[in-house]
Structures are given as C-alpha cells and as structure tokens.
Amino acid sequence: xxxxxxxxxxxxxxxVASKMLAVAFFKEGKGVQSFPTYGAERRGAPVAAFxxxxxxxxxxxxxxxxxxxxxxxxxxxMERVDIAQGLQKGGxxxxxxxxxxxxxxxxxxxxxxxxxxxxxxxxxxLGSAENPIVNTAVLGAFAHASGLLALPSVxxxxxxxxxxxxxxxxxxxxxxxxxxx
Numbered sequence: 350x351x352x353x354x355x356x357x358x359x360x361x362x363x364x365v366a367s368k369m370l371a372v373a374f375f376k377e378g379k380g381v382q383s384f385p386t387y388g389a390e391r392r393g394a395p396v397a398a399f400x401x402x403x404x405x406x407x408x409x410x411x412x413x414x415x416x417x418x419x420x421x422x423x424x425x426x427m428e429r430v431d432i433a434q435g436l437q438k439g440g441x442x443x444x445x446x447x448x449x450x451x452x453x454x455x456x457x458x459x460x461x462x463x464x465x466x467x468x469x470x471x472x473x474x475l476g477s478a479e480n481p482i483v484n485t486a487v488l489g490a491f492a493h494a495s496g497l498l499a500l501p502s503v504x505x506x507x508x509x510x511x512x513x514x515x516x517x518x519x520x521x522x523x524x525x526x527x528x529x530x
C-alpha cells in the first residue's frame with residue numbers, strides 16, 4: 350500500500366491537493382482514501398493531509414505514521430516540522446522550492462525532488478505573490494517525479510476538482526510536470 354503525507358499551510362491547498370491526487374489514482378483503477386488533519390483551523394496554520402493508494406479497496410481507517418512519500422507545499426514548515434518523520438526507506442520527498450535537491454543534505458537518506466511551484470502558481474495567477482496556491486503545480490511535479498501515475502489522470506482530476514481557474518490550474522500542473530528536478 351502506498352501512503353502519502355502532505356505538509357502545507359491553511360489556504361495553500363494541501364487538503365484539496367490530497368483529494369485531487371486521490372481522484373487521479375482512482376481514475377487509474379486504484380483503491381484510494383484521502384483525509385486531512387488540522388491544528389488551529391486558520392489561514393497560515395500548519396496542515397497535514399494524507400492519502401492511501403492500493404490495487405484493491407482501502408479498508409484501513411487510521412492515521413498514517415509511516416508514509417511512503419512526503420509532499421511539502423511550504424518549505425518554511427521544515428524549520429518547525431520533521432517532515433521526514435516516519436518516512437519509509439526508499440521514499441521520496443517533493444518540496445516546493447527554488448533550491449536544488451542538493452541543498453537539503455539533512456534529507457540525504459531519501460530521494461529529494463524540487464519544483465518552484467510558488468513561481469509557477471504566480472505565473473498562472475493562482476493566488477498572489479505573497480500567498481500562491483501551489484496545489485495543482487505540486488501534483489504535476491509529483492506525477493513526473495514519482496512515475497506512479499500518468500499526467501492525463503492528474504489533469505482530469507484537476508479539471509473535475511478545481512473550484513476556480515480550471516485552465517490556469519491545468520497549465521500550472523503541466524508546467525510543473527515538465528520542470529521538476
């Protein structure tokens with residue numbers, strides 16, 4: 350079973366991203382489950398969201414403590430949250446940042462992939478420069494970096510689940526797919 354943990358801040362779209370990714374996997378015939386956890390429910394507060402993916406229906410209904418992969422929508426969270434906590438050996442971490450994977454030596458035991466999802470979101474008018482909505486860009490990057498699902502499945506999920514600016518969200522996912530490192 351594949352288990353993925355998202356780290357973000359309220360308002361960035363981590364919960365919506367986990368739901369969209371679950372929909373994309375479902376479109377590929379997988380059993381899925383998506384759920385969030387919240388601390389203080391306010392914009393900017395740390396948020397975690399989770400998905401489970403399997404070749405059969407997912408019947409587990411408990412928290413994820415040992416994820417296969419981790420996705421970080423806001424790299425400033427890495428100063429306060431141990432984003433690699435419980436990450437399985439061989440797992441990877443996707444980080445929204447302008448930095449290179451080699452700039453994270455503390456994460457050396459894991460594969461690190463990076464994408465400037467914030468820059469992509471701003472270019473596509475998703476949120477503002479101060480508060481970009483990076484969820485769809487991160488999903489495009491995740492599809493490419495992981496190789497676990499096809500970009501058309503992600504794009505179809507974005508098309509169905511984006512509450513606004515569907516064409517801009519699709520363009521952001523496509524661009525991030527092409528520019529993940």
